[in-house]
Amino acid sequence: MTIDLFLFLVLALVSIGTALGMLLSRNAVYSALFLVLNLGAVAIFFLLLGAPFIAMAQITVYAGAIMVLFLFVIMLLGTEEIPGMQNWKKFIIPAVLAGALILESIYLLTSASRPLGLIANPSESVNTAQAMRDLGELLFDQYLLPFEVTSILLLVAMVGAIVLSKPEKAGK
């Protein structure tokens, strides 16, 4: 048992445990905190795969910015306590779909073409400085159009949010 595999197994336990904790806890703030831990565990997975840039971006963007806003909204609205689940029947179809996805990923992971060890053990070491440069060049060269379309989409969403949140002036 290599140290990489050991780390992978520990992290896998942590990430599954925190994901379950997020789903099962009755308090929305605890759920959000479990999600932060889960995102952190995923970031360490990226580190193990030799992609520190993506790991750090994951922490900065998801754990650092988005989850802080989640917490902010939960605390501002004061909706920490989630009432008991009513009417669970309408969740059956999404639950079945999610279960199918999980089964599929388990099948893909355990099938012979992709043994578990490969996941924790990238075949070649990655030069991160070069990798970042390549990432930038790909984004702004080959995938320029999708990149720009995504940014315009985000801009439109932002303008929409500003317009929606603007208070209507009385008497006009």
Next chain:
Amino acid sequence: MDWALALEWLVKSLVIIFALLGGFAYTTWYERRALARLQVRVGPNRAGPFGLLQPIADALKLIFKEELTPPGAFKLVFFLAPIMTLVPSIIIAAVIPWGRTVTMFGREINLYLADVNVGIIYLMSVTSIAVYGIVLAGWASNSKYAMLGGLRSAAQMVSYELSLGLTFVAAILLGNSMSLVDIVEAQTTYWFALIQPLGALIFLTATLAEVNRAPFDMPEAEQELTAGFHTEYSGMKFALFFMAEYQKMIVVSMMAATLFFGGYREFWFLRDTLLSVDATWLISGHQFTAWFLAPLYLFIKVVGLLFLMIWVRATWPRFRYDRLMAFGWKVMLPLSLAVVFITATGILLEITTGQVMWLTVGVPAVSIFVGLIAVVFVYRSLWRKYYETV
């Protein structure tokens, strides 16, 4: 596993941690003395010479104080919040270089814990998770004042992080690397604060907001929120918040020194003298490089930047909350975007024409001009509001 390497890392980590702990103790003393001088008082001067033993007396007092946990508090989070505030302020120092390579005990020792390629993004991610401790402290206390403080700090830190991140980009562009050692070495001839003065100013302002220092200390505003997020904390738990605040001051000063003020490099006008970090000294027949000057220069810069923070606290009143937000989103964010644009254009012009003048004269001149436009704009908007209300 190379045990010597592990030992080296252990020693370096301990050096960082103890430097920050000692730094915390004496920053409190420094702040109280400097504030007192700025307000024409004397400050703590009884415990030991010049009051130098005051931090120890404070620590003893805080250790023996009773710790209270308010009823209805979320106990686990209430207990974890001070730790979650303190840890980021220590681990962020791991990537900051405080010197160059030294040969000692027959090994080459780098005077930094880690020179990772993503050093700057590491700084960003750690500053972005530093907000959790304060927000959770506010929430877990089960108190309205603390809650308001926590909410304020969440909104404020997310807003000012944007400008902070964009000024990081200016330093990355000028240094042409994300590794902090490369960025420091790129500042041998000119500090980035000379090339991009507006960027350095925005960085300093945004870090003041990130560490909740006056005039951005909304989360703990005494007059409105008693003590904000740490209202319900006492004893050692309060001491941890106190410690985190001062350690954050130190590490953001280290960050500012590294990114914009030449880090451990000498002052730019000392470049080819004996006081340079690269200089070779000859003492009683032994030749050695002046590596020990590097931490000294970093220390001098950090003390200077700390004084700047204390000076700002003594001089400026607190922002009004809506103006704080307006300033962050309507002034700082556009200005920091302009900083990135101006820096990138300057570098591009320098590469295409081969003239260094674009960087050394063009970029500072344009960015100062843009900054002045912003000052005029802010002044005029405040002026108009004043006359509308009268």
